[in-house]
Amino acid sequence: MKTVKSWVLSTTLMGLSGLGQAADLTINIDKVREASGHLFLKVCADVNCWDGDGEPVAKLLIPADTKGVQHVVSDLAPGQYAVIVMHDENDNGKFDMNFMGIPAEGYGYSNNPRVMRKATFDEAAVDVSEAGLTTVLRLR
Amino acid sequence: MHRREFLKALSAVGIAHALPQSGWANGPADTFQAFHRARQRHAWLAGWESIDQTVLPRTAVDVVGDWPAALRGTFYRNGPALFERDGMRYQHWFDGDGMLQAWRLSAAGVTHEARVIDTSKFHDEARAGRFLYNAAGTAIPDARATRNADAVNTANTSVMNLNGQVYALWEGGSAWQVDTNTLDSLGAKTWRDGLESVPFSAHPLFEADGSLWNIGSAAYIGGGTVLIWRIDAKGVLQSITPLDVGHRGYIHSFTMTDRHLLLVLAPLMLDSAVEGPYFDHLHWRPEQASRLLIIDKHDPTQLRQVDLPTGMAFHWADAHERNGDIVLSGAWADSGELANTGFKAVMRGDPVQAAAPTRLTEFRIDNAGRVRSEVLSSHSIEFPEFDRRFDAPGGRTYLLAQPEPNESDYFDTVISINRYTGAVDAFRYGDHHLVEEHRFVPRPGATNRDDGWLIGTAMDYRAGKTMLSVFDACHLADGPLVQATLKRTLPLSFHANFVTA
Numbered sequence: 006m007k008t009v010k011s012w013v014l015s016t017t018l019m020g021l022s023g024l025g026q027a028a029d030l031t032i033n034i035d036k037v038r039e040a041s042g043h044l045f046l047k048v049c050a051d052v053n054c055w056d057g058d059g060e061p062v063a064k065l066l067i068p069a070d071t072k073g074v075q076h077v078v079s080d081l082a083p084g085q086y087a088v089i090v091m092h093d094e095n096d097n098g099k100f101d102m103n104f105m106g107i108p109a110e111g112y113g114y115s116n117n118p119r120v121m122r123k124a125t126f127d128e129a130a131v132d133v134s135e136a137g138l139t140t141v142l143r144l145r
Numbered sequence: 146m147h148r149r150e151f152l153k154a155l156s157a158v159g160i161a162h163a164l165p166q167s168g169w170a171n172g173p174a175d176t177f178q179a180f181h182r183a184r185q186r187h188a189w190l191a192g193w194e195s196i197d198q199t200v201l202p203r204t205a206v207d208v209v210g211d212w213p214a215a216l217r218g219t220f221y222r223n224g225p226a227l228f229e230r231d232g233m234r235y236q237h238w239f240d241g242d243g244m245l246q247a248w249r250l251s252a253a254g255v256t257h258e259a260r261v262i263d264t265s266k267f268h269d270e271a272r273a274g275r276f277l278y279n280a281a282g283t284a285i286p287d288a289r290a291t292r293n294a295d296a297v298n299t300a301n302t303s304v305m306n307l308n309g310q311v312y313a314l315w316e317g318g319s320a321w322q323v324d325t326n327t328l329d330s331l332g333a334k335t336w337r338d339g340l341e342s343v344p345f346s347a348h349p350l351f352e353a354d355g356s357l358w359n360i361g362s363a364a365y366i367g368g369g370t371v372l373i374w375r376i377d378a379k380g381v382l383q384s385i386t387p388l389d390v391g392h393r394g395y396i397h398s399f400t401m402t403d404r405h406l407l408l409v410l411a412p413l414m415l416d417s418a419v420e421g422p423y424f425d426h427l428h429w430r431p432e433q434a435s436r437l438l439i440i441d442k443h444d445p446t447q448l449r450q451v452d453l454p455t456g457m458a459f460h461w462a463d464a465h466e467r468n469g470d471i472v473l474s475g476a477w478a479d480s481g482e483l484a485n486t487g488f489k490a491v492m493r494g495d496p497v498q499a500a501a502p503t504r505l506t507e508f509r510i511d512n513a514g515r516v517r518s519e520v521l522s523s524h525s526i527e528f529p530e531f532d533r534r535f536d537a538p539g540g541r542t543y544l545l546a547q548p549e550p551n552e553s554d555y556f557d558t559v560i561s562i563n564r565y566t567g568a569v570d571a572f573r574y575g576d577h578h579l580v581e582e583h584r585f586v587p588r589p590g591a592t593n594r595d596d597g598w599l600i601g602t603a604m605d606y607r608a609g610k611t612m613l614s615v616f617d618a619c620h621l622a623d624g625p626l627v628q629a630t631l632k633r634t635l636p637l638s639f640h641a642n643f644v645t646a
Binding site for chain 1: 289296341387
């Protein structure tokens with residue numbers, strides 16, 4: 006399994022939290038169907054970010070690997086985080102959807118909610134404690 | 146026998162069905178046990194048994210009678226066939242993986258072959274040795290979430306022939322292309338970039354020039370959008386028109402006149418967008434009308450909406466226009482509960498119990514939007530067929546029926562109703578038979594309406610045989626002209642298509 010580490014992008018968020026700033030969120034991305042392309046990963050700490058307004062805690066592209074991809078976001082303040090992963094299988098720089106807005110490429114959310122639409126922040130949110138969290142995100 | 150007498154005879158036997166008594170809160174493992182217990186008692190459940198092989202190689206079949214020299218080609222059938230894996234059985238008839246059958250009729254004789262369509266769903270689950278995804282009517286423990294509808298596309302409903310290509314159709318996602326010779330899967334058909342996994346229904350209708358119309362419904366994900374597909378005779382997409390119709394009702398098929406497409410949305414409504422068994426979230430809402438959409442073929446964005454009495458038809462038959470009236474007929478039931486109850490009951494080994502009989506019903510809508518309806522058969526019929534070269538009124542409607550009670554409570558008779566005289570012509574296959582959809586094939590060169598053959602299959606579950614029968618379409622009561630017999634039963638299929646060689 007390929008492991009990628011990243012650190013929080015925003016020091017502001019760390020500054021806001023006085024406690025336990027060394028929590029790690031380990032995301033194991035499973036069920037990567039195609040070896041081609043890149044996984045776009047975004048970690049949000051709030052609804053605004055999830056809905057595309059605020060800044061994400063982490064945002065990066067990872068080469069796809071059908072054996073799975075592990076990504077660790079370090080130094081998080083304990084709290085709720087939601088992760089979305091989209092697999093740009095054909096590397097065209099966008100997430101392909103059909104004209105009804107139904108995905109044609111792989112995607113998944115933390116907490117793996119079984120919804121037939123974009124998950125809400127609450128549905129995808131996982132709790133990262135001071136001890137950190139390891140979570141499996143299954144692409145669909 | 147004339148229509149009135151026939152109807153009287155039928156109503157005398159009492160066709161009212163009780164609602165199924167038992168609940169089915171239990172899971173697919175319990176359904177597996179219940180079915181196999183019932184199967185030991187009821188030979189007729191052969192029709193709903195899971196297929197034992199995923200590939201049935203091409204086999205010569207015995208023919209009794211003289212095969213009409215002009216009837217050459219392939220008779221395809223499709224229907225749900227793989228219902229069980231790893232001790233689990235699907236809880237709804239519509240859930241099974243589709244199996245395509247090909248009866249090939251040539252000068253050398255008749256052969257039969259079949260294979261379960263190698264969709265991506267079938268491929269994943271065959272490799273895993275168990276069901277991985279929720280089906281339309283079954284929750285699978287620890288089901289995988291799905292990317293889009295094609296991830297669970299079973300391609301299990303009908304067969305389309307377009308420009309020499311064969312497609313197995315479902316209604317929630319793409320048409321699934323299949324090799325005409327080997328029946329190998331060629332994958333989901335994307336008519337144009339951006340149309341991956343877009344719903345393409347199982348009953349496209351063809352113009353005389355070979356071009357087609359089809360519908361797609363977003364209702365399965367809770368949307369109120371109906372799609373109108375237009376594809377030319379070469380298989381090139383001409384247009385796809387989304388219509389926001391403000392009604393989230395269910396639609397399985399449609400009909401058309403020379404000027405209009407006629408779509409009826411039944412108030413079988415999806416209550417939730419949570420991923421899970423579709424049929425568990427589908428509820429009959431009789432307080433909401435069945436909505437007829439009258440869509441202009443020249444500009445599908447132009448439509449009229451008229452409310453029909455509450456009810457639904459899975460299958461529509463002929464339609465025409467006369468003096469400003471629009472007339473359409475279909476296999477109509479006053480309730481849509483069948484989708485939620487009867488098709489689940491049979492998976493546990495109980496008869497398919499309809500909440501309301503399905504009757505051939507004609508609706509006439511005048512310019513002012515007034516609706517009149519006339520019931521043309523008083524008992525349950527299904528799978529309407531007609532000579533599609535004609536849309537003027539007055540030809541025969543071919544149907545499956547069950548004129549007398551039988552042990553399976555399923556169709557054992559093929560009938561036609563002459564829509565001009567009301568005369569009924571019928572052939573009952575006999576005790577211990579289950580009958581599948583029959584199709585009309587015009588005699589080559591014939592120009593008279595109904596001059597041709599009715600071709601279809603029936604299973605004798607006691608004898609363990611499946612017969613392909615050919616009738617003179619105007620003389621059903623005379624019995625089959627010729628019959629080809631396969632020495633095994635197969636799960637009952639839904640729809641068939643004859644492709645002339």
